[in-house]
Amino acid sequence: MIPRYANKDVNAINSDVAKLLRWQNAELAVILARVKAGGTTATDYECIKLALETNPPDVEWWKRRDDEVGHDLNAFIDERRRFIPTELQSEFHRDTTSFDTEEPAQARAFLHMCALVEKALDGFNVVCKRQAQTYQFTVMLERTHGQWGKLRSFGSRLLTWIAELNVARSQFLSAASLCKQSRIAGAMGNYGGGLTPELERQALQILGLVPFHGATQIMPRVAYAPLAQSLQLICEVLGKVALDVRLGARSGYPICHEPFGKKQKGSSAMPHKKNTILTEQMTGMARLASGYAAMLVANIPTWEARSIEQSSVERIAWPDLFHITLRMLSVMTRVLHGLAVYPDNMLREIVESRGTYASDEAKNFLALKLSERGIEADVAYRIVQLAAFNVLKPTGFWAEARQATPLELFDTDRLLQQAKNASTPPAYSIQTWIPSARLFPVAELEASNDDVESYNSILSQLFSDQSTLHAWNKLFNPSYLLKEEHFLFEKLLK
Amino acid sequence: MIPRYANKDVNAINSDVAKLLRWQNAELAVILARVKAGGTTATDYECIKLALETNPPDVEWWKRRDDEVGHDLNAFIDERRRFIPTELQSEFHRDTTSFDTEEPAQARAFLHMCALVEKALDGFNVVCKRQAQTYQFTVMLERTHGQWGKLRSFGSRLLTWIAELNVARSQFLSAASLCKQSRIAGAMGNYGGGLTPELERQALQILGLVPFHGATQIMPRVAYAPLAQSLQLICEVLGKVALDVRLGARSGYPICHEPFGKKQKGSSAMPHKKNTILTEQMTGMARLASGYAAMLVANIPTWEARSIEQSSVERIAWPDLFHITLRMLSVMTRVLHGLAVYPDNMLREIVESRGTYASDEAKNFLALKLSERGIEADVAYRIVQLAAFNVLKPTGFWAEARQATPLELFDTDRLLQQAKNASTPPAYSIQTWIPSARLFPVAELEASNDDVESYNSILSQLFSDQSTLHAWNKLFNPSYLLKEEHFLFEKLLK
Amino acid sequence: MIPRYANKDVNAINSDVAKLLRWQNAELAVILARVKAGGTTATDYECIKLALETNPPDVEWWKRRDDEVGHDLNAFIDERRRFIPTELQSEFHRDTTSFDTEEPAQARAFLHMCALVEKALDGFNVVCKRQAQTYQFTVMLERTHGQWGKLRSFGSRLLTWIAELNVARSQFLSAASLCKQSRIAGAMGNYGGGLTPELERQALQILGLVPFHGATQIMPRVAYAPLAQSLQLICEVLGKVALDVRLGARSGYPICHEPFGKKQKGSSAMPHKKNTILTEQMTGMARLASGYAAMLVANIPTWEARSIEQSSVERIAWPDLFHITLRMLSVMTRVLHGLAVYPDNMLREIVESRGTYASDEAKNFLALKLSERGIEADVAYRIVQLAAFNVLKPTGFWAEARQATPLELFDTDRLLQQAKNASTPPAYSIQTWIPSARLFPVAELEASNDDVESYNSILSQLFSDQSTLHAWNKLFNPSYLLKEEHFLFEKLLK
Amino acid sequence: MIPRYANKDVNAINSDVAKLLRWQNAELAVILARVKAGGTTATDYECIKLALETNPPDVEWWKRRDDEVGHDLNAFIDERRRFIPTELQSEFHRDTTSFDTEEPAQARAFLHMCALVEKALDGFNVVCKRQAQTYQFTVMLERTHGQWGKLRSFGSRLLTWIAELNVARSQFLSAASLCKQSRIAGAMGNYGGGLTPELERQALQILGLVPFHGATQIMPRVAYAPLAQSLQLICEVLGKVALDVRLGARSGYPICHEPFGKKQKGSSAMPHKKNTILTEQMTGMARLASGYAAMLVANIPTWEARSIEQSSVERIAWPDLFHITLRMLSVMTRVLHGLAVYPDNMLREIVESRGTYASDEAKNFLALKLSERGIEADVAYRIVQLAAFNVLKPTGFWAEARQATPLELFDTDRLLQQAKNASTPPAYSIQTWIPSARLFPVAELEASNDDVESYNSILSQLFSDQSTLHAWNKLFNPSYLLKEEHFLFEKLLK
16 A cells, blocks of 8 residues: 555554564464374474574565565475474474465454454544534435435434444454454365364464364455455445535535645645545545455455465455555544534525425425315325425526526626626525415426416415414424434434 | 336347347358358358248247257257258358357447447437537536536536547447457367368458457457447446536536426425436446446456356346446436526526635736745735635624534524524625735634734735736636637537 | 346346335335324225225336336325325325335345345255265365365365355345345434334334334445345355366366256367356356446445435346346256266376375475484475476376477377377376485476485485385375365264 | 565656656646747746756655645645745746646656556567467367367467457557547636646647647546556456466366476475466456456546546556556566476377367268268267267276265275276277267267167268278368468468
8 A cells, every 4th residue: 555545553464574473373373282282292382482483584584585486485484494493393384284374364464454443443433423412403404316305413414324334334343253264274174184173273262263164275265255345335334424525515505524724725726725635535445445345355266275366466455455444434533523514504505495395294284184175195295396496496687697698708797797796586485485375387397377276276275274374384493303313313322 | 128228229139039140140151251262152052041031030949949959059050950951951050160150240239239329429429519509608617626616618518528428439439340350260269170261251241340360269358348348438427427417406506407307206205306316327327337347348368269158248248238328328318408507506606606716816816916026926825715715704693603503403493593584694705805905814724813914915015006906807707717718619519 | 137047036026016016015014003103093004905905006007107207106106096095195105205115115125035045045055065975085186276286075175165155145144134124214314294213113013124223315225235245255156166166177187067968069069068158157147246246335325315326226236136146056056966076087186196195294294204313394395396296207208299399280290190109108106206215306496416316315214114114105095184074074064 | 566566667657756756847848838838938947947957856845745735736836836936936837726737747657657568568479479489380179168179289379369468459559549648728627817728738748748628627537547448458368368378287188387486386285286376366466457447447437627536546556557467467478488388288188089179070071971961960960979978988997986986985095096006998089989880879968779870870881981081080180170270370470
C-alpha cells in the first residue's frame, strides 16, 4: 500500500521480520508438541529455542538465499538451521512441509489484523451512537430517489448506518473466527511420516489455533474467502454512509458537511469551494476493497492438493484490503466525529417542501374519509398528487424563466440580472391548499376539469367540518409524524 | 433476459432456429468453397443446398438428439443429414470440426447484434446533439464535488456527454470489426485432412468474414473480449449521463428531470413523489453490464487447443449484455428526448451562490492587482475564500436554528413552526461584499483580526478606483464567463 | 435464465403470479396484524381475504396497468382493489409503502429458493460421502503443482471436497437465516401514520419472519449480500471439485472420468474423444456465479433512504444465481454419482513415479541417520533430489529423442516410426537406487563429482546395515504411508 | 507494489519527485503557451523557469503543506511559488485549476509506462518467435478438453500464443494512443478567465499531447479505461500461455517445463519436486490484473463536472497494474527463453494414443469409402469410435486392477506390489486394428453384436484392397497430417 493510505500496524504485521518470527513460532510449536508426544526431548527443544531466539533471523541473508533456491520457506529453514547444532538440525522442520509452517503463521497474522479492524469498528460505533443521540430530535426531510420524502430525525438516519454496519460487523466477526482454523497435516494433508492428528492438534493449540480437518497441502481458500467478503461488506457500508454525507453536503440546502480544516483549500481555482474530498474518497476506496475481495475469493479453485496461484494474490491483496478497511474506518470515524450539521437548512428544506413532507399521512387521512363516503381510495391519492404539483408550480418571473430559451449570451446576462432582482415567490403548502379546495389542473398530470372540480367539491365539504381541519393540521407536526421513532433509538443505542 | 428488459431483435438473433440456420450457412459456405477449389461439384452443392432449404431445421428433433449424443453440433449434423442423399452425406461437415461451423456462425451473430447497437448509438447522438443546441445559452451553475462551482450552459454539459460517449462508441466500432475475423482450420487449428488456408479464406469470404491466422480449435476469446469491454464502456458512460440527470433532479433546486408520465405514480405512499426511476435503473444496468463483461473477459484462459468453459458463459452473457446495452440506449434516448429542463431553478442556484460562481475569476483578478502591488498571490485566494464564507453565513432566525439541538419532539414542533414563519434573509454576494471591504473573521477559517483588517484595507484602496470596480463587475456576467464555450459547440456538433 | 440451464422450481418461485400472491400475502398479513392491534375488525379482514382469494390476480391486467402508472406495486394495488368493496379499499395497503409489501415477499422468495439449495447440498453430500467410503483404500498418487507428490487414497481426496464444501455450506446456512429478517416500517423506515413496531412484528411473524430494526424504506442490501457471497462460495468449491475431476481425466494416465453416455459423441471430428464437457462447464458456471454475486454485492450503496438501482439487478441476478447454483449442484452430484474411476492407472502412476512418492519419508529417514553421524540435514535433501533426477532420466532411444530437432517433416515421420518400435526403458526406482549408492551427477543440478562421490560413500556405509535397509523399504508401503488417513474418514464421514 | 514484484522504472515514474516535476512541466507549458499568445513576456517565462529549475521541489516541505491545506496540488503551488519573485507569482498556475496541471502530467506518466510495456512486449515476441521456429518440426499430440486430439508441431502451438498476444498488443497500442489526449480547459472544462482553446492546444503540444474536446474539469475516465482493459488482456493472454506450459509440465508425459535452477528446491518436504511455480504465479497475477482493471473501469461514473472518487483508485491501481503487467511479461519471457522441451515424451504420447491421433482423418477416409457404397456417413464415425475404445481397453493385470476395490491397507500394499511387477501390456493401434476388422462390443458404447459384426464385415471387404490399405496407412504420417502447417509459420513469423 502506498504510504498515503497505509496503516502502520498492518505494515508491521506484514513485515518480513514479523513473518519470519511467525514461521519460527510455528516451527517451535511443532517441536514442542513432539516433546509432549514423546518424540523429542524437552532439552532438545529448549536448546533449539534458545539458539534461535539468541540469533534473530537475518532478513537480508534470507532474501539472498531465496533468490538462490527459489523457495522462501526453504531459504528460511537454511537461514535458521545455521544456528542449530548439526545433530539437532533434523528436528527443525522435521516431517513437515512448507505450509505446515506457513498456514498457522498466516492464521496468526489474520488474527492480529482482525483485532485491529474490530477495535476500529468499535471506535466508529461509539462516535456514531453518540451523534445519533445528539440529533435524536433534530428534524430533517429524508429523501428517497433523491426526492424529498417524509420527516425523520437526523439522529435516526445515523441509526440506519449503525444497523447496516452491524450486519457487516457480525459477518466479519464470524469470518474472523474461521481464521482460527489451521492445519499441520503434511504435504498431502493426510499426515504421514511422523505427523499425526494429535501432534497437529497440540501444535496448533500452542499457537492459539484449532485444526481444520480435510485440508490438502494448504487450507482450502474457501475458509479465508468469507474474511475478504466481510471486509468488503464493511467497506461497502462505510461507502454508503459516506455517500449519504456527500449527498447531504451538496450545495443548495446542505444539511451536513464533512470536517473542513481551518487552513484547508477546497480548490486551486475556486476559493469558495468546500469539497467533500474525504467522503468521495470513500467511494473510491470501496471500489478498491471490492477489487481486492474479488481477487481473494477467486483464489478458491486450485489444482488438486495445491498449486500456488493464490500466493502472489495473497501477498498483495490481503494487506492492501486490511489497509483500505482500516483507512476507511479511520476516515469515517473522523468524518462523523467532526461532522458539521446544519439544522437550519434541514428546516428550510422542510418549509420548501410545502407540506408534501406529510403527503403520505394526508393521503391516508383523505382515503379514510373518502371511503367512509363510498369513494375509491385512489381518489385521495390523486387529490394529494395534484395539490403537490399545484403548490410547487413556479409563479411570477420564475414561471417565465422556466420557459425561457435565450438565443445568445447577452440574453443570458439579462435573464440573470432579472433573476438577481426577482422577488421570492409565496410558498404555498398542501397543508392549507387542500382544505381551501383550490386544486387546478396542470399539464403534467392527467386530470380533467371535471375531475378537479369534483375533487374541490369533495374537499370543500370535507373541510367545512372544523374538527376535520384540526385533525388534518395535526398531521403536519413532527411530534405526530415521528412518534414511533424513539423505539429505534431504544433498540439500536442500547 | 427477462421479458421486462429484453430486446426483441436480440432475442430473434439468438433463437434456436436462427442459430441452426447460421450453422447451415456456414456448412454450405465450406461446400461452396470446396466447389471453387475443385474438391466437389457444383451440382452436389446445389443438391445439398436445395435439400436443406426445402426442409428447414426441426428444432424439437434437434433438441431430442442433443439430449442423446450430448453434443449440439453433432445433433445438428444428424438432423440435417436426414435430408441429404446418402451418397452426399459425407460432404456435409466433411473434414471440419464443430467450431469450423460454430465460430463463423457466431461471428455473424455478433455482427448482427453490433449493427443494432450502432443504430441505437446514432439515435442517441441525434437527440443529445439536438438538446445540446437547444440549451446552448441556458446558463446553469455547474458543480464539482457536488458543490456549486462556475457557470456553464446546460447545452455545454450535454456536449461532455457526447464527447464521453464518442470515446466508447469508437472503441465499440473497432471491437465490432474484430468480430469479422473467424476461422475454419480444423480440430487443432492447423488444417489437416481436406482443409487448407485457401478453403478457409474462400468459405469465410462467402460469409462476409476474414480469416484469423493462429487460432486453435476455436477463436482465441481475446478477439471477442474487446467487444464485451466496449459494450461495458457504453453502459458505464450512459450510467454517468443518467447519474448527472438524477443529481440534477434532486429536490431543492432541480434543474432537470426525466420524463414523468401523466398517469404515473411515483410512490405508493407519497403522492407528491416524482422519482427518477429510469435514471436510477441505469446505474443498476451498468452494474449488470459490468458483471457480464467481466464474465466474458474471464473466458480468455482456456486449456491448450480448447476447453469448453466459455460456452455456458457465452450462451448467457453475450445476449444479456446486448439486451442491457440496447435497453440502456433506448431508455436514455427517451430520457434525453423527454427531459424536463428548469432554467428557473438554474437561475435560482446562481443567485443563491452569492457571486461565488465567479470566485475563480475574482481571485485571478485580485491576484494580478495584488502582484502589481508586490503582495503574494495567495492573499487573493484567502480574501475570496473569506468573503465567500462571510456571505454564506446564516443570519437572524437561521443563525439561531443552526445552533439548535431540541431535546424533545415538542421543541421540534415549535422550531418548525418558527421556520415556517421566518423571513427570508438578505442574500449578500461577494460581487459587492469584496469591493465594500466588509470582510470579517469566521471561526471556520484561520485568519486573525489583523489579517482581515489588512485585507479590508487593501480592498478599500483597490476599489476606490472606479475603473477597477467596473472591470470587477464584468467578471460576473455570463457573456464574459462563457465567452469561449461556442468553440465546444462548433467542435462537437459538427 | 436460458431454458438449457434453468431450474423449474426457481422459475416457478419467480413467476409473476407467484410474486403477486406473495405480495397479496404480505398485504393480508398487515391487515391481520392490525386486527390483532384493534385497528381493523376481523370481519373486514375476512371479507377482503375472501374477495382476493376468490379472484386471483390477473397478470395481464396488472402488466398493462404497470405500463401506465410506471410502478408495479401501485399497479398491483389497483388490480387487487378492483375486487375489494369500495368502503374497505383504504384498508388495503393502508399506511404502508411499496417496500412494506415487497420486502417481506422477497424474503419469502429467498427462503423458498434457499430451501432448494439446502436440499441439493444434502444430495451432493450423500453421494460424495458414499464415494469417499468406497475408495477409502484405493491408492493414488496425489499431485501438488500438477506434479506427482505423495500417496493418498482416492477416498481421502473426496474428503477434502466434502470439507471444503462444508465451509461454503455453513456460510450459506448462516446467510440464508439473515433473510428471515424483514421490515414493515413505512416510507422512511421510522414508522409513522398507523405503523408501529408492534404491528411490524406481528405482521412479519404471520409471514414467518422477524423484524430488522434500523432499515430505511428498504432492507439494507448488506443483509442480503452474504447470501450472494455464500452462493458464490458454493459454486467456486464445486468448480474446484470439477477442476480436480477434469485434471484427473486428462489423457496419459487418467484416474477418473465424468460419465460418458453410451450414445454420446465427444467431437464431431474425432470419434475417439471423451471430452470432459460437464466438468469444464462448471468452471464457466462458477464464472457466471462470480459475476452475479458481484452485481448483487454492488447493490449495497444506495442514496439516502433508498434509490432503485438495485431493482433491475435483483430481478435478473438473484434468480440467475440460484439457477446456476442449483445447476452446478445437480451436475456435480450426477458427475460424482456416475464417476468412472481407474485404479489401474492410479497404480501405473505410482509405479511410473519411481519411488519418488515416498521421497519425503526417504529424506526424513536419511536426515535422521545423517544427523546421528553429524552431517547436515540438508545433505539428505540433496541426495534424494539427485536420486530422483537420476532415475527419471531418459535412456536409450528416448534419451536421443529428447535432443532431436527435426528440420523437416520427413525427419518427423522417421522419428515417430522409431518411437513406435522403441522398447520400453527399464524403470529404476529411488527405493533401490539410493541403497545401491549409484548416484551420478546431472547437468540440471549443482552437485560436483566430489559431492556425489561423498554421497555414494555415505549411502554405501549406511545401507550396509540390513536393518537399515529393511526399515527403508517399509517407507514405500501404502500401509505405512497412509497409516493416519483413517482419522480423516472418521471425522468427515460421521 | 510490494518489492518482490515491483518494476523499478514504474516506481521511478510514480515517485513523488517525478510527479512534482511533471506538474512543474505542465505549469511551465501553460506559461510558455501564454507567451506565444502574447499574454506574458518571454522574459517572465524564462525568469520563472530558471527560478524553478534552480530550486528543485522539496518533497518533504510539500508533504507537510499538503497535510495542512488538504490539497496536494495547492501545496505544490505554495512550494513552487516560494522561489518565484512575488510580482511573478500570479503567473504561476494563473487561470488554471488543479487538473489543468494534473491531467497533462498524468498523460505523460501513462505514455512513459506504456513505452515500458511496448518494449517488454517486443522482447517477449522475439523469444516466442525464435522458439516457434526452433520447434517447427517437433511433433506433439495437441489436446482439446485435456484429451489427446490430433498432431501439431510444438512450434505451431507457440504460433497460437503469438497470434493471441497480437490481439492484446494491438488493443494496447490503440489504447495507449488515447492517452495522448488531455485538457487544459479550466475548472468546468469550458475555458473561462484567461484560458482559450488555442492556449490549450499550444500548451499540450509543448508537452507532446493533443486536446480532448468536451472534457469536464477532468478527462472523462472512459478515455483511460481502454488502457486498463488492454493491460488486462495482455495479462490474461500471458496467463493462458502460462497455463499451457503448466499443463504441459504435468507429471505423466511432461512435454515441457519452465526453467528450474540448478540450486532450486521445489518443496521443503519432497526433494524430487520440480514445481511450476512461475507459471502458476502467472494465473495469480492475471487475477490481480483483472481486479485492478475492474477498479479502474469502475472510475467512469463521476458526479457532474467531477468528483474525486477516482483519485485513490488511480494512485494505487494504475502503478500496480503496470507493475503486474511488466512482471508477467518479464517472467514469461524468461520462461519461454529457458523452456525445457521434451520431444521424447511428445513421441511417447503419440505412440500411447494408439493411432487415435489420426481418428479424424480415419473417419473421413472411411466415410468417403462408405458413402461410395451407399452407407450412412455416421457409420464411419461409430466404427472409429468403437475401435478407439477397443484398443484403449486395459488388459491382463491392468484389467483386473481397474475393478479392484481394496478393503484395507494391506490389500493396497499387495496390489501395488503386483503392479510394480506387472508386465507392460501390448499397445494396439487403430491403424492396424481397423483394417484387421477386429472390432468387438464394449459396455461403454451402444453397439449390438450385429452392428459390430456388420462393421467388421464392411472393413474386411474394404481393406482387402491393398491400395486402400496403403492410402490408409499414409493418414498416420506427420508429413501428411501437418502438410498445411507451414502456412501459419509463414504468416506469423514474418
